[in-house]
Each structure stands twice: as C-alpha cells, then as structure tokens.
Amino acid sequence: FPVTILQSEAGQWVLKFRSSAASELAILSQIDNEIKRQVIDRTFVEDNVRWIIDYKTAVPDADELAAAELYRAQLESYAALFKHEGLPVKCAILFMRIGKLAELQL
Numbered sequence: 001f002p003v004t005i006l007q008s009e010a011g012q013w014v015l016k017f018r019s020s021a022a023s024e025l026a027i028l029s030q031i032d033n034e035i036k037r038q039v040i041d042r043t044f045v046e047d048n049v050r051w052i053i054d055y056k057t058a059v060p061d062a063d064e065l066a067a068a069e070l071y072r073a074q075l076e077s078y079a080a081l082f083k084h085e086g087l088p089v090k091c092a093i094l095f096m097r098i099g100k101l102a103e104l105q106l
Contacts, residue, residue, distance in 0.1 A: 008099025014053050020045040027081050040078050042094075045087065052078045052091045059097050068093040068102035079106055 005011035021044035029036050042053040054075060060067030075091035082089055092103040 004099040005094070005096050010094060010101035011096075011099050014042055014094055014101065018044040018046060029081060038078060038081065040081075043078075043082075048087060050079075050082050050085060050087045050089045052082070052089065053094050053101075054078070054091075055094050055096055057096050060095060064093070064095055064098075064100050064102035065104075067095070068104055072104055072106075075104055076106060 005015070021042070022040070023042050025040045025043055027038050027040065029038065040052055041055045042051075044051050052075060054071060056067075056071070058067070071093055075093075079089045079091055089106065090103060091106055092101050094101050
C-alpha cells in the first residue's frame with residue numbers, strides 16, 4: 001500500500017513538504033488529573049488552517065466518510081490539543097490502502 005499512497009493525489013498532498021509539518025507527533029496533555037500521551041500521524045498548517053490527519057490501513061466497507069466517522073472522537077481529542085493556536089482545525093482520515101482522504105466536519 002505505500003505505492004498507493006505515494007501515487008494517489010490525496011497521499012501526495014498529505015505528505016508534501018511543509019515547514020509546519022510533523023509526523024508521529026507525540027503530545028502529552030492532562031485530562032482529569034491524568035497525563036495522557038497522544039500521537040498524531042500527520043499535522044501541518046496550510047492556508048492558515050491546522051490539518052490533523054490520521055492514517056488507517058483498513059479498507060472501508062462503505063463510503064470513506066462513513067468509515068471515517070468511527071474515528072471522530074479520536075480526531076476531536078487531537079483537535080483540542082491545538083485549540084490554543086486560534087486557527088481553524090480540519091481533521092481527516094487517510095485510508096492508505098486505497099489512497100483516499102475523508103475529511104470530517106468538526
């Protein structure tokens with residue numbers, strides 16, 4: 001599946017160089033007096049929007065957007081980590097085996 005990602009328009013867009021980009025970004029946060037470590041697969045700022053991308057190797061049974069909804073809570077928790085930036089946040093799932101990006105409306 002790496003070839004699919006590198007050949008797909010979505011994969012190329014997600015992985016292209018950006019000075020603000022980070023991959024496998026580990027962030028510690030405190031939630032209800034508990035320290036939690038979260039690892040974000042890919043994040044970057046483009047056109048003044050913070051993007052948070054989570055990679056999934058599963059092939060969705062239904063349409064990609066419906067499958068992405070299964071990960072809404074995870075992406076919402078990632079988005080909260082960047083609230084202090086004051087930028088709009090967009091979150092998406094990159095389905096690696098099929099090279100498609102499904103953006104969730106948060």
